[in-house]
Amino acid sequence: MANQTLPAYKADFLKAALEGGVLKFGTFELKSKRISPYFFNTGEFYSGKLVKALSAAYAHTIADAHASGLLDFDLLFGPAYKGIPLVATATLALSQLEGGKYDDVVYAFDRKEAKDHGEGGNFVGAPIKGKKVLIIDDVVSAGTAKREAIDKIRSEGGVVAGIVIALDRQETLPSSDGDAGGDRPSAIGALRKEYGIPIISVLTLDDILAGVKGLISEGDIKRVEEYRAKYRASD
Ligand SMILES: O=P(O)(O)OC[C@H]1O[C@H](OP(=O)(O)OP(=O)(O)O)[C@H](O)[C@@H]1O
Numbered sequence: 001m002a003n004q005t006l007p008a009y010k011a012d013f014l015k016a017a018l019e020g021g022v023l024k025f026g027t028f029e030l031k032s033k034r035i036s037p038y039f040f041n042t043g044e045f046y047s048g049k050l051v052k053a054l055s056a057a058y059a060h061t062i063a064d065a066h067a068s069g070l071l072d073f074d075l076l077f078g079p080a081y082k083g084i085p086l087v088a089t090a091t092l093a094l095s096q097l098e099g100g101k102y103d104d105v106v107y108a109f110d111r112k113e114a115k116d117h118g119e120g121g122n123f124v125g126a127p128i129k130g131k132k133v134l135i136i137d138d139v140v141s142a143g144t145a146k147r148e149a150i151d152k153i154r155s156e157g158g159v160v161a162g163i164v165i166a167l168d169r170q171e172t173l174p175s176s177d178g179d180a181g182g183d184r185p186s187a188i189g190a191l192r193k194e195y196g197i198p199i200i201s202v203l204t205l206d207d208i209l210a211g212v213k214g215l216i217s218e219g220d221i222k223r224v225e226e227y228r229a230k231y232r233a234s235d
């Protein structure tokens, strides 16, 4: 059974991620080139059961942040490609919460390459102009893809209200003079500071370590704890 210190939707999401092989333990090279003892791949959420757990977890996270006044939005935006199924399923799961309170929330996504025939253009879904836009994506590594998404939304006349991701790894970006960890901010912290927007996650690395006891080996837990101690971000 997952650890009871996490809210039920987080514990269910973590359990589904472990059972579905989305959250893996071993040796992985990150986009940043850092070697990590764990990896979280939302591209592996491809069964109905996993999509249900993933979309419900996004919907709960968004609704909680909305209820606490942290987020206000009327359009969800999923950056191509992996953001596309995430935004469509999160919109559905959100509309299934709280008796239709979110039924009028709409979604849109972009194309990586503009379409030059048919309806043409770079965007699919609801018009972005004048909307409060919440970006839905999987992870932040360097923040480059999120900066691109923010630029695209702004150039369409939308106002970026925040970003929701599946996992905050809570780690520093590697420094240019070696990768010794240290007291530095995360890529998420840098984005928050740059744009002044809320960035929230369904799970954090702290949540994973609080919830996996008894579900994975003690050796894997120790390696992830050591990694967290070495690379923990200052924000
Ligand atoms: O910190 P960031 O710069 O935002 O990078 C992280 C993003 O990069 C990858 O997507 P990618 O942009 O490669 O597109 P994909 O969804 O087509 O894999 C990954 O899935 C994240 O969404």
Ligand SMILES: O=C(O)c1cc(=O)[nH]c(=O)[nH]1
Pocket (backbone or CB within 6 Å): 029, 030, 031, 032, 038, 039, 040, 041, 042, 138, 139, 140, 141, 169
């Ligand atoms: O930093 C990355 O490249 C990365 C880490 C992670 O846990 N999941 C992912 O999709 N990318």
